[in-house]
Amino acid sequence: PFHKPSSHYKVVAEGAKRVGAQCEKAHLAINTEARDGRPACQVAGFCMQGCRIGAKWSTMYTEIPKAEATGNVEVRPESMVLRIEHDANGKVSGVLYADGNGNQHLQKARVVAVAGNSIESPRMLLNSASNMFPNGLANSSGQVGQNYMTHTTGGSYAEFEKPVHMYKSTVVPGIVTEYQNNDPTRGHLAGYELEILHLGLPFMSAFMNPGKSGWGRELAASLENYDHMAGFWICGEDMAVESNNITLHPTEKDQYGLPVPVVYKTDHINDTRMRNHAYARSKELFESVGAYKVTDLPPYPASHNMGTNRMSEHARDGVVNRWGQSHDIDNLFVSDGSQFTSSGTENPTLTIVALAIRQ
Ligand code: SF4
Known part of the structure; x- marks a missing residue:
């Protein structure tokens, strides 16, 4: 109700x-009565800072624990992707990442789905440039990082x-x-x-x-x-x-040695x-x-992040197809709000979730 x-x-x-x-x-994803192992809202307000009793839906304590319980999902917290690797055929083959202690690991993969949203996802694709893909992965259109919307x-x-x-x-x-x-x-x-x-x-x-x-x-x-x-x-x-976009800084690097994103x-x-x-x-x-x-x-300095790996019918106009699958590399997916082509008038989270479920 x-x-x-x-x-x-x-x-x-x-x-x-x-x-x-x-x-x-x-329409709020907040329980009005106890449901799904979570209590009813106590109407104490200030939900933007998070809900201490868990009445408000959050993937952190709803989907992720359930997914882990299936045994098919493993979360490796505090890890940072350094680059997405590909093979000689141009298919992605794994992800090189640093764990919380800074140790590097190569996780082999049949499919890679990036979900770092509008700033980190294009940054990851651009930082994965190689001889075969000199402008970054999935970027034959030049659209990776473009059309950043809030x-x-x-x-x-x-x-x-x-x-x-x-x-x-x-x-x-x-x-x-x-x-x-x-x-x-x-x-x-x-x-x-x-x-x-x-x-x-x-x-x-x-x-x-x-x-x-x-x-x-x-x-x-x-x-x-x-x-x-x-x-x-x-x-x-x-x-x-x-021209509202995410690009890589020419000289500034983060603690992993990766170029930092420039948000314009x-x-x-x-x-x-x-x-x-x-x-x-x-x-x-x-x-x-x-x-x-x-x-x-005045407008807040930040809002919802959308766009930068936009969905398009044709490969020349965008980064991914209607399934979030990159036009250039068919085992590379984008699973976040960077797929958006327009921002709409509505908060984007539920659309991001719907697109991911559909994917
Ligand atoms: S923080 Fe949680 S309990 Fe408090 S009003 Fe928001 S949803 Fe309800």
Whole structure:
């Protein structure tokens, strides 16, 4: 069953109704009743820091222990892949890695599936360049590392005369879905969601008005009102831009002697337009239910990582096919969010999991 609506959800849902926008309860992978050996959520909030009682789904304590129990899976923690090896026919044949003590091992393999997501997966493929594949593995298209996407983000936090206690809730109790569709009359392409989200106090103090009145009375007054706040995280489709990419640093190396990744990402003009639309709609919604102050939070420095080994019909346009199998080497797979061709408006984890299960 769904979670019971929190006061944070109720405030937003009422505001959405008053401005004619659609608000839905979020589908959360959090138990509302004991299930699968894990307890029901105690609604203590702050799930972003992890769930101590295990009510929230996580591969760490759900799928991985079950997989280990089959005897078919072995986790070798604290290991770092140094390179993926291939044979004279151009098929991958194993993985050279360093264990937690720095000792190197070669694990032979019939199939290799990389799952380091948008930064480490392309880095691994690029760092595995050889005489046969001088531009890195699976990179005949030149697309490995290209089209790095996050999400268009930002935040909007409102203060009210009466308490909301937004933290007495699962972390995203609902979503304003009104602006998910592609409607260029809004002044931007693609869509976004307003995810109801209580940030923790340290996050809030870091993100409220940095560079403006990031210190002092105004910030302190807002933080004192923490229990009188309601707010959103903006999550919108980020355009795939080829020049936003992951490349290898020409000289800097990590402790294993591998070139470190260089992450290049700039806003598309569409991001700015989308964010401004979201700020305006959020303000309108919160003021409709009596907010006396609404603060726009800037985009966070990091968000969901997607793209960089994109899926494509034809080998010339991308890195993997519809099954996550690399176009160039048929026993090499990509099993993570780097396969994404676009970022959508939605958090990517469940799509990543679905793609992996399908693979
Ligand atoms: S509110 Fe979040 S962290 Fe707390 S029990 Fe529920 S899922 Fe776990």
